[in-house]
Amino acid sequence: MSRIGKSPVTIPSGVEVKVDGNVVTVKGPKGELTQEMDSCVELKIEDGEITFTRESDAPDHRAKHGLYRALVFNMCQGVSEGFKKELEVVGVGYRANANGQTLELSLGYSHPFVIELPKEIKVSTTSEKGKAPTVMLESHDKQLVGQVAAKIRSLRKPEPYKGKGVRFKGEEIRRKAGKSAAK
Numbered sequence: 781m782s783r784i785g786k787s788p789v790t791i792p793s794g795v796e797v798k799v800d801g802n803v804v805t806v807k808g809p810k811g812e813l814t815q816e817m818d819s820c821v822e823l824k825i826e827d828g829e830i831t832f833t834r835e836s837d838a839p840d841h842r843a844k845h846g847l848y849r850a851l852v853f854n855m856c857q858g859v860s861e862g863f864k865k866e867l868e869v870v871g872v873g874y875r876a877n878a879n880g881q882t883l884e885l886s887l888g889y890s891h892p893f894v895i896e897l898p899k900e901i902k903v904s905t906t907s908e909k910g911k912a913p914t915v916m917l918e919s920h921d922k923q924l925v926g927q928v929a930a931k932i933r934s935l936r937k938p939e940p941y942k943g944k945g946v947r948f949k950g951e952e953i954r955r956k957a958g959k960s961a962a963k
Contacts, residue, residue, distance in 0.1 A: 785821075785845035789830040789853045792860040797830060797852075799823055804852060808859025811900065811920040815855060821848045830856075858920040865929040866949035867915040870938065876913040878905045883915065887936040887946070901928055914949065 791797055795808040804823065805814045817823065820841045822833045830852060834845040857863075869876045875886040883903055885893040897903055900919050907913040915932065919925045929948070938945035940956040947953060 783846075785832050785834070785842075785849045787849070789849065789856060791825075791828050791830065792856060795856055795860050797825055797856070799825065804855070806852070806855040806859050808856075808920075810859050810862050813855045813859060813921060815848075815851050817848050818844050821845055823848075823852070854922045858922055862918055862920050863922045863925050865917045865925050867917070867929060867932055868912045868947050868949055869915065870912045870947060871936075871942075871944035874913065874936075874944070876905045876907070876915050878903045878915070883932070885932070885935065885946075888944070889936075893935055895932065897928060898924060900924055 792808070795806060798805045798807075802817045802819055803814060804817060805812065820835050820838075821844050822835070824831050824833070832845060832849045832852075834841045869885065869887070871888060873886065874888060875884075877884040881897045881899060881901075881903070883895045883897060883905075885895070887893065897917075900921055901924065902918045904916045904918075905913060906916070917925050917929055933946045933948065936945045938947045938951070938953045940954055941958060943953050943955060
């Protein structure tokens with residue numbers, strides 16, 4: 781049995797879960813999410829808990845057992861609490877500005893990047909004197925927040941010599957010594 785797959789998902793208060801065939805819909809105070817599931821994994825809702833069972837021990841079915849349990853758990857957590865990703869923009873002259881659903885980043889190139897964000901994501905930026913500007917992404921969809929954060933980070937990945945670039949808050953950057961230290 782999958783360790784993740786066999787643990788039940790408790791439904792938080794204020795969250796409604798509906799199953800229609802092989803489509804799961806989770807509705808809560810922060811929004812609504814749907815996920816299509818494979819027919820090899822069966823979902824049951826009893827006493828405020830969701831349990832998952834698979835039809836056989838085939839490797840493909842075992843993998844999907846834990847996958848769909850994790851996806852439904854993230855959906856329940858997202859519509860009740862939401863997810864956050866924080867990015868730091870480190871570098872001299874690097875700036876971040878948010879206007880509604882538009883994020884403008886100056887990352888040392890000849891032109892600024894203007895990114896239109898999906899309507900499900902709330903973006904905010906903070907810049908304090910002496911600290912790197914931060915970009916905060918919030919949404920009920922964990923996959924979408926991670927994808928948008930990865931896209932923003934890919935515009936200027938942190939480099940190992942000076943540490944400049946866009947990084948996740950708390951991310952450790954392996955630093956390298958320059959030329960002079962090699963002698």
